[in-house]
Amino acid sequence: MAEKLLEIKNLKTSFRIKDDYFAAVDDVSLTVNKNEVLAIVGESGCGKSALAFSIMGLHTRAKMEGNISFKGENIVGISPSKLNKLRGKNMGMIFQDPLTALNPLMEIGDQIGEALLLHNKELSKTQRKEKVIKLLNKVGIPRPEYVYEQFPHELSGGMRQRVVIATAIANEPELLIADEPTTALDVTIQSQILDLIKDLKEDMDSGIVLITHDLGVVAEMADRVAVMYAGQIVEIADVTTLFEEPLHPYTRSLFNSVPNAKEAQDRLHVIQGIVPSLQNLPRIGCRFAPRMPWIDGEAHEEHPEMHEVKPGHYVRCSCYKHFHFPEESKEEEHHGVS
């Protein structure tokens, strides 16, 4: 039985916009086990980063309801000092844009050293430097002694992302959240960074939350996948099940918008439009309904719940049963950008 690392139950994170609260993360429940990659996919603006920030306790102005437990202990609303004991030591995060995720005025060595300085106080200065050099080596940075004294602007994007990763894994966290770690990078660099993250998982036995909108990345990296739409998880399953039998109309539409499924689109219903902004989401009823105009009004559920269709395979809403695709076209290979 896999060991539970992170368990989120009915998490709701709302932002205050003009005296009203809008939920960017709504009723999200999921678990991450040790030595497992959980991918979270969804269009841009669907709340992936908001979810990651909620887990790391980075929202300062948001209202958070529900429960996030890390190794059995609730971490929602705990004091900053308690949270700071976990962050950087037990959990780490990799950001999307390596250009902005490093302090422009701090030497690389000091940035990575900061995590060690905070959680590994018994290390002497020279030991710390040794450890930082080791980390730089581990993430594949050539000439680490030299890079140690460089500033972020002297490094390329790929190198900077390696530094960001080195910082996040300095204390070998059990949980690593990677928020679109390769989106800002060239294709060739992307696969190197992904390989690196994969190696880390095997090395450290960590649980990894990998946020992406790239189904190719999902296919390559994930053990389980959660599909997110407008702040909610609409389907969650292990990666093979999800790719072979996607149930929720949104999941299917994600696969259909993969470029090589182009002709399939002519025969299927195409989901149009984009994720509505927080203020424009329907406040009652299913958040997805406005984008499925061809479904009968009665077929929609008022508050679609998660249903477990098979062990470990959850779908929001039962009306996928009413939702019939003209004919099951064999899903082709899924890679490329959604």
Next chain:
Amino acid sequence: MEANSANVELQSKTVTKTPSGFSVVWREIVRDKLALLSLIFLVGISAFVYGTAIVLDQEEIVKVDLFAIYEAPGEEYILGTDYGGRDIFGQLIIGTRNSLSIAILVTVMTGFIGVVFGLVAGFFGGHIDNIMMRVLDFFNVLPFMMIVIVFVAIVPKYSVWTFSLIMTAFLWMGIARLIRSRALQEKELDYIHAAKTLGTSNIKIIFKHVLPNISSLVIVTMTLNLAANIGLESGLSFLGFGFPESTPSLGTLLSYATNPQTLEYRWWIWVPASVMILLLMLAVNNVGTALRRATDARQRRG
């Protein structure tokens, strides 16, 4: 092995360092001849007034000498004397030193309060920010001039220090507001979030990450404030609320010009002080604008 290390050497040399903060500033000042001249002038004047003030005997200079009233510039008194027979040149030196000291003290103290206040309000935001901004608004609506004048009238003998403290109490809000708005922007950047994910405490983030990244704004603002603060004491003295005569200042010299006789016939009393104030303010301002250009890549000259 050796070839390898040589190779590393070579590579490390070919990586061009983009100019660091200080060298950019220096280059900008050298390129701007006026700023360079201003800087040299400021350094020279400061060295001179603070240097000679050590050897000058202030008691001697402010001593009334009835046999030397209103002497025109000449051999004995380079810049003549005032109505009490006191050496203008000596007063000019001590006055410049006092005005500079006030300006520097007020700038440093307002800078310190403003930066800490602005950083805390901007970084924490929310209720803390709301409360702090109400406090700031309160200071803003206080009738500054009136309170200073009352204070000057009731405190019998005030010095450069007390004067600077009163001024500071009313002049820290501008920089606090500016720093707050920058801190509000800065705290949303990913590197601040990244520092949080490492478990860095808020106080450490404020002073180790946010402050260094807005330091150029702090330096530029403080330099421009310094220019404004040089005229501060003079303005009040001119209105008759300046230092007692035992403490010579540029403002006291300037206020002699309120006497029409002095204004018309005894230029040596007030002209040097006026020119000094003007030059100091212009010079600091020039350096300040060069600094601002240096910190803003779009305005940089080269």
